[in-house]
Amino acid sequence: MVSDGINVSAQELDDFSGVIKINEAQxxxxxxxxxxxxxxxMLNDMPDKEAQELCNAARYERTESRKDSxxxxxxxxxxxxxxxxxxxxxxxxxxxxxxAIIERYRRREAFVxxxxxxxxxxxxxxxxxxxxxxxxxxxxxxxxxxxLVEAAEEFYPEAHYQRCVCHWYRNVxxxxxxxxxxxxxxxxxxxxxxxxRDAAVSKADMVxxxxxxxxxxxxxxxxxxxxxxxxxxxxxxxxxxxQLRTNNMLERIMRxxxxxxxxxxxxxxxxxALMLAAARLRHISGTKWGSRQYMNMKRLEEMTKEExxxxxxxxxxxxxxxx
Numbered sequence: 005m006v007s008d009g010i011n012v013s014a015q016e017l018d019d020f021s022g023v024i025k026i027n028e029a030q031x032x033x034x035x036x037x038x039x040x041x042x043x044x045x046m047l048n049d050m051p052d053k054e055a056q057e058l059c060n061a062a063r064y065e066r067t068e069s070r071k072d073s074x075x076x077x078x079x080x081x082x083x084x085x086x087x088x089x090x091x092x093x094x095x096x097x098x099x100x101x102x103x104a105i106i107e108r109y110r111r112r113e114a115f116v117x118x119x120x121x122x123x124x125x126x127x128x129x130x131x132x133x134x135x136x137x138x139x140x141x142x143x144x145x146x147x148x149x150x151x152l153v154e155a156a157e158e159f160y161p162e163a164h165y166q167r168c169v170c171h172w173y174r175n176v177x178x179x180x181x182x183x184x185x186x187x188x189x190x191x192x193x194x195x196x197x198x199x200x201r202d203a204a205v206s207k208a209d210m211v212x213x214x215x216x217x218x219x220x221x222x223x224x225x226x227x228x229x230x231x232x233x234x235x236x237x238x239x240x241x242x243x244x245x246x247q248l249r250t251n252n253m254l255e256r257i258m259r260x261x262x263x264x265x266x267x268x269x270x271x272x273x274x275x276x277a278l279m280l281a282a283a284r285l286r287h288i289s290g291t292k293w294g295s296r297q298y299m300n301m302k303r304l305e306e307m308t309k310e311e312x313x314x315x316x317x318x319x320x321x322x323x324x325x326x327x
Contacts, residue, residue, distance in 0.1 A: 044089040047082070050268050055094035072096045126155035134159055143236065145251045147171035167233035169196055169249045175230065179222035188215070188223065195231065196249060201238035205231070241303040253298060260284055 056062055061070040075095040082089050126149075141160040146152050147168045156163060173192050180188045191211045198204040208231035215224035237248040247253060261281050271277040 047089060048092055051093055053267060055096065058096065072098050121149055121151050123151040123154045126152045127158065130155050130159040143248065145248065164236040164239060166236040166248060168251045169234050170252065172230055172234050176223050176226045179226065180220060184218065201235050204235055241307050243303050244299050247299050257288065260288065
């Protein structure tokens with residue numbers, strides 16, 4: 005064998021074969037210990053951050069806005085797939101601390117498959133809502149999620165479907181070069197700035213023709229095939245149009261939840277993830293943000309009554325319309 009000018013015979017290689025040995029059991033044990041330590045640090049970091057948020061101050065920080073203070077911690081064991089880890093659960097002086105990550109008294113970890121965005125998963129979710137008493141749904145707002153659209157038609161067939169305008173814009177932009185992005189964005193916004201649905205449909209046709217002239221054939225096709233799915237908000241009070249044409253009402257909340265879940269990375273079980281999300285929602289609802297009115301539903305109620313009265317008058321014989 006010749007390597008970089010050095011001649012090594014097969015016999016000499018055999019002589020060296022017993023010199024270097026790898027202890028596989030020791031390597032696996034070291035890696036297991038490293039993984040276990042990483043999991044332990046990750047699980048301990050989250051309760052510490054939760055305690056900091058509840059106290060409204062970091063450890064040893066002295067501020068006027070502090071709501072509580074630390075009172076040490078207690079230890080508990082948790083059996084995970086990486087092995088047994090030790091948790092240091094914070095204690096507070098004036099409140100009982102309960103971490104949203106691991107249920108109280110739970111001693112064993114359990115890893116669970118999340119829901120998918122296919123029809124079956126959405127049908128299960130909507131069935132659950134309907135069984136809990138959700139009714140009278142008039143509008144479903146989402147990006148182009150076929151699973152949700154199909155499931156909504158099955159459980160709430162009377163509801164209209166509104167495709168999120170912002171997500172639709174992004175679909176169009178995916179076929180637009182950066183140099184023309186600003187111009188196309190203004191054209192798309194003009195579609196949804198119209199006074200009624202008919203005008204918006206007419207404007208969408210004009211925009212599609214203009215995109216063809218700009219040699220943006222794919223973008224033009226996206227406008228022609230998808231614009232009509234973004235006009236359902238015109239069926240509702242004009243005061244609500246801006247809020248109803250996108251699902252931005254949920255985007256900010258979802259960012260808050262994702263910001264918290266990213267810190268954890270991997271949850272012990274599905275229920276712990278649910279507990280964290282619910283805890284964040286409770287926090288939001290308890291702040292000034294949670295008390296702000298997103299839409300005045302009285303206008304929708306008035307419009308519904310006006311339409312019902314109009315239908316009633318229209319259905320009466322002409323001689324009794326004023327009765």
